[in-house]
Amino acid sequence: MDPIEPVEAEREYTMQSAAPLLHSGFLASVQRVPDNPALSLHGRTWTYRELDGIARLWAGALTRPAARPQRVAVLGHRSIVTYAGFLAALYAGATVVPLNKKYPVARNRDILERAEAGAVLADAGSHARLGPLLDGLAKPPLVVLPDSDEAPGTLPAGVRTLTRADLADPVRPAGPVAVAPEDGAYLLFTSGTTGRPKGVPISHANVAAFLSANTDRYRFTERDRFTNTFDQTFDLSVFDLFMAWGSGGCLVPMDGYDLMTPLDFVRDNDITVWFSVPSVAVLQHRRGALEPGSLPSLRWSLFCGEALPAATARAWQEAAPGSVVENLYGPTEATIACLVHRWDPRTSPAGVVNGIVPIGAPYPGMAAAVLAEDGSPVPHGETGELCLTGRQVFEGYLNAPEQTGAAFHVVPSAFGPDHRWYRTGDLVRRLDSGEYGYVGRLDTQVKILGHRIETGEVEAHLLRQERIDQAVVVAVPGDEEGVTVLAGILAGDGIDVCDVDGELRRTLPSYMIPLTYHLLDSFPLNDNGKVDRKALRRLVESGELEPVLL
Template identity: 35%
Template structure:
């Protein structure tokens, strides 16, 4: 049985989670901030027998799933009349029963529900309590959204160790300043945060942190260097399908950032396309084995069979490996180095590009606090690199950043545009919301725009516009062809067009 929890952030969500588990069911976290259609899809696809909601989170769902409004007067009256002691013994849950279901985005646009068993969640909590030294005096922050798997780590790590769990509000989750104040005021000792958020926090403030963990996305070396110099910093890696965290690395100053080694009772294999082990130091796809591997995707037998395969390296016929789709390699000392995604390989004009390499170079600029590089399509459908940066100060002068990047990167890896933001837009999961990143402005637009003058400039602007997919009115006389989206392949067409129009050789 699955019970959906579509509740406002706070204590009720945690109490409801424990109640569902105690009743012998699996809980399905549903963030009220998600679109209604997505929530309805989750409720219907999971076959939830009941939804626990608040008055302000009741779903106008097309599904026939009953909803229990926890803060309604009748339910509150019934709860008030309940005994303070435990009722008669409830059916116990075995280690192989499903504890929770978390939906993740699917490549087809349809979310898929990853079912995780009790043994996986228990192993995660116990291993992290040991490694991160969580105990009765600890104050654990829950920053993650209830529908994000990191929240499982937060509350299990706290409650199974006797620590105190601090659930920050949405105001704190949406403001760097408020989050910093919350961590300071409540003397938070343990926190799990996305590295893109951590890079925006002020590392010089006097936090009570005894352990800080980053996860959910790659941690850049600069952020690792800054925070590991002041606090005990862990880098956690793991897909939702393998119970939040599969490998862990304590990062040290002046050491490379890796995803470390597998947790206890978890195995990690680096395999080639034939699913055979690759030599030490060679790149391959990471497969996760052991008790951390989930049961599979709800109602998606074909996808489950594709991603959750039989483990050929152990004798247990029920053992499974999860194919992560991540490219990694084992280093000589047993640590695992993360490289990127198999299905997220950027290729522009025939060049294979690792966006992380460009981001790392941007972070080496003294004026840049955080950096992100994405691929966007321009007006003619051509893919182009766009850099987004959070400067150390909004009045910081980035100077000729392209020339600085060209010191390290070939021309095809230099972004055509750079957008400066006060902070990155964040999703409900605390990750960068790439869909909310603004489109770059054209160079020379706004107050800097200078209209082409004379027949020659106007003719050149017309040629540029045709090649770049721009209107003539968008092209400033002082703009650079390459900054507007041009590249070496397009420049050959430019030379030909100029030759044909003006009968000159360039």
């Protein structure tokens, strides 16, 4: 097949049976196994019937206003509100906009405003953040507090609220509000070079294609028990929730101490399906915790979000000998994951590039190509940018036509409409097996603990501070093998690094904060007169440029 003509992949997809909506699988499980456990959280379990009832109750409240909200934000952390609230928003026919309790108020407010959310579902643990979040909004959304008896006194005047009593007996809808597959399922915001996150709308059709491919691949059952290691602002969490609920299995979220001792959690909770960023496994491997045969309950071990070291895959496979280990790959713009490699201790090492497990082959309905900067295919086996097309690829960024245009190659086709190839920014090469091997990043975008970060966004926030004349953020190896951290290099007069760090923490999530800061009088330049980022990275990695003690 011509590397830029994905016609066979498209034809394959048309023969697949795909659920039309994100929550279709959950609704099917409510009918098929209503009394099975759907969610086990903090020692409490909810059945499918119970979770469905809660979601319908809250959806009824959301649909009561004359103009039902088109987008509903969900604010909380590992609570019944965050899980049932996601379903309730979908039942109300709205696009879900996850917020993160751990994000700075300014970032959540920016997301809320740009999403134009008409309602916010918030759990009791988020009350202290609601006042600052809504303060100053020209058109504050409806606030729904399902697990609270009263609204916090810090809410701005005039904000409409619904508490637990208001939700006690609304008129429940006969069923979820009808939406089209092309309508939005969820809206996430990813790191951007301008200093503002980019809005990534994912449609029901996009995510239904993803769920269909994974349903066919994994054949999960109602006896499976799934981890949930990701926050809902991380799109990998959608796999956790809706692959579990589509199979009739039970979702068992992890938090806090659980994430520090993940192997104990797997054993104590009879987990059968593990899904996390590779960093979690890397740390356990470094600690010597992946003893052979120590994870007997696992059937599937899935990793995504960053590069998976081959040594870690090998050690995890030995710890979970009854488990199939897979490395998934995909940007948020291509809906969670769209390439996959199944680890085989006998054959996989042949495809390892720089110690990293291959990212595999495309899902049904997806096609990949290795393209040069001008959009032309590179010769087989040579390095180029991985570009994607297919049913899982989004239409474009929220209200950002220029960013959307820059994100795609448009390639003329002799067989019909021109093809739009999403540019991932990842450098790969096609292996002899037909799969793809990961080489690195084309730009300054990096992955820290699975979170995609544009270092330019961190730099933009640094340069807003007084006294900082120049700022460069680079990714460097951490103390743990396979772990990447950020280092900030600053130039300017009278810089107080403690103040710089404190201000940054008021505006950015913790995973975007540099681990170390380094001061220079002036930055080195390359032959083109630009700041030499490679030289700065070498200075940090070699230790020649020492960190400032905080």
